[in-house]
Amino acid sequence: xxxxxxxxxxxxxxxxxxxxxxxxxxxxxxxxxxxxxxxxxxxxxxxxxxxxxxxxxxxxxxxxxxxxxxxxxxxxxxxxxxxxxxxxxxxxxxxxxxxxxxxxxxxxxxxxxxxxxxxxxxxxxxxxxxxxxxxxxxxxxxxxxxxxxxxxxxxxxxxxxxxxxxxxxxxxxxxxxxxxxxxxxxxxxxxxxxxxxxxxxxxxxxxxxxxxxxxxxxxxxxxxxxxxxxxxxxxxxxxxxxxxxxxxxxxxxxxxxxxxxxxxxxxxxxxxxxxxxxxxxxxxxxxxxxxxxxxxxxxxxxxxxxxxxxxxxxxxxxxxxxxxxxxxxxxxxxxxxxxxxxxxxxxxxxxxx
Numbered sequence: 001x002x003x004x005x006x007x008x009x010x011x012x013x014x015x016x017x018x019x020x021x022x023x024x025x026x027x028x029x030x031x032x033x034x035x036x037x038x039x040x041x042x043x044x045x046x047x048x049x050x051x052x053x054x055x056x057x058x059x060x061x062x063x064x065x066x067x068x069x070x071x072x073x074x075x076x077x078x079x080x081x082x083x084x085x086x087x088x089x090x091x092x093x094x095x096x097x098x099x100x101x102x103x104x105x106x107x108x109x110x111x112x113x114x115x116x117x118x119x120x121x122x123x124x125x126x127x128x129x130x131x132x133x134x135x136x137x138x139x140x141x142x143x144x145x146x147x148x149x150x151x152x153x154x155x156x157x158x159x160x161x162x163x164x165x166x167x168x169x170x171x172x173x174x175x176x177x178x179x180x181x182x183x184x185x186x187x188x189x190x191x192x193x194x195x196x197x198x199x200x201x202x203x204x205x206x207x208x209x210x211x212x213x214x215x216x217x218x219x220x221x222x223x224x225x226x227x228x229x230x231x232x233x234x235x236x237x238x239x240x241x242x243x244x245x246x247x248x249x250x251x252x253x254x255x256x257x258x259x260x261x262x263x264x265x266x267x268x269x270x271x272x273x274x275x276x277x278x279x280x281x282x283x284x285x286x287x288x289x290x291x292x293x294x295x296x297x298x299x300x301x302x303x304x305x306x307x308x309x310x311x312x313x314x315x316x317x318x319x320x321x322x323x324x325x326x327x328x329x330x331x332x333x334x335x336x337x338x339x340x341x342x343x344x345x346x347x348x349x350x351x352x353x
Contacts, residue, residue: 026345033341037334044330046126047119048103048323051110054168055278056100056319057263061311063279099278101315103322113277114172122167125177129160147207151199158187158195165266170274182269190269190298194262197301201258205250209243216242256320257305264304269297281307 099109110118133153140149154161159181167177181187213220218239267280268288282288287303289296299307 021350023348056316058169058267059100059278060281122164125164147203150203151196154195154199158191162187162266166270169276194265198258198262201254205255209247213243261304268299
């Protein structure tokens with residue numbers, strides 16, 4: 001959202017310059033802005049919006065006590081001497097404070113593992129996912145609607161999506177992400193349905209607000225002319241509020257629930273020899289039977305949903321509220337910095353005769 005705001009501000013400034021030449025030092029200012037905000041955008045867009053919720057979804061809200069497990073490369077303890085981490089049961093029977101109960105504790109836990117780079121765990125796999133999904137989607141979308149192309153694109157990449165979840169929730173590994181791919185057959189069998197549910201919800205939450213905006217005759221940017229900013233109308237205010245409310249409702253009641261189901265099903269496929277960085281109930285309250293004793297070896301959609309407690313929902317919703325607040329704060333900061341810079345650059349621009 002803040003990227004859209006910044007883009008709109010930039011386009012306004014660009015159009016207001018008309019036949020003016022921007023001073024050479026103006027590009028230097030934009031470069032400094034890029035270097036300043038890129039890490040913040042990456043942290044908010046990736047770490048807060050993807051890594052933190054994934055950890056919150058898999059963390060067991062009623063874990064036994066935990067002993068510290070060394071996850072650092074230098075074999076040092078993950079945090080303080082009695083820090084509760086990993087999914088090995090402790091011995092003293094006391095309940096630890098949940099790691100994902102706050103942004104600060106989640107941040108400290110990740111940073112204690114392997115420094116700042118731990119905040120961006122799984123980023124390489126995530127980028128590969130983005131490229132692969134976009135490539136497949138661009139091909140399918142030429143023949144079928146996006147509502148169908150989106151889920152089908154994801155189905156072809158079930159191994160990558162599952163591997164990303166495993167990388168995020170597990171202890172650091174020396175293996176490259178392509179070496180941590182689960183068998184396609186098992187990943188497809190376990191995650192095909194939740195992946196279709198999740199990506200269909202994503203597409204639905206994207207197209208429905210556009211349909212509503214179109215039905216309300218709201219002035220919207222034309223994709224065919226991206227440099228043209230539509231003229232605002234006083235009625236666009238309430239129309240925008242309606243569209244935003246619908247988008248939020250769809251995200252809260254469709255996207256997030258299906259994300260919870262998908263993430264928990266993917267987590268149930270985590271190999272037994274890999275420890276998690278948050279307390280994790282591999283049995284999902286006794287609903288998962290190992291394949292070695294004749295069970296499926298993964299949690300079903302129904303059990304993934306039912307085993308996610310009310311307390312976990314409350315914790316996850318609070319997390320998303322905090323993440324949204326951080327995103328809005330970054331958007332405001334971007335605009336506060338960008339607008340004065342645009343005005344300064346415009347005031348020092350020369351008119352082209």
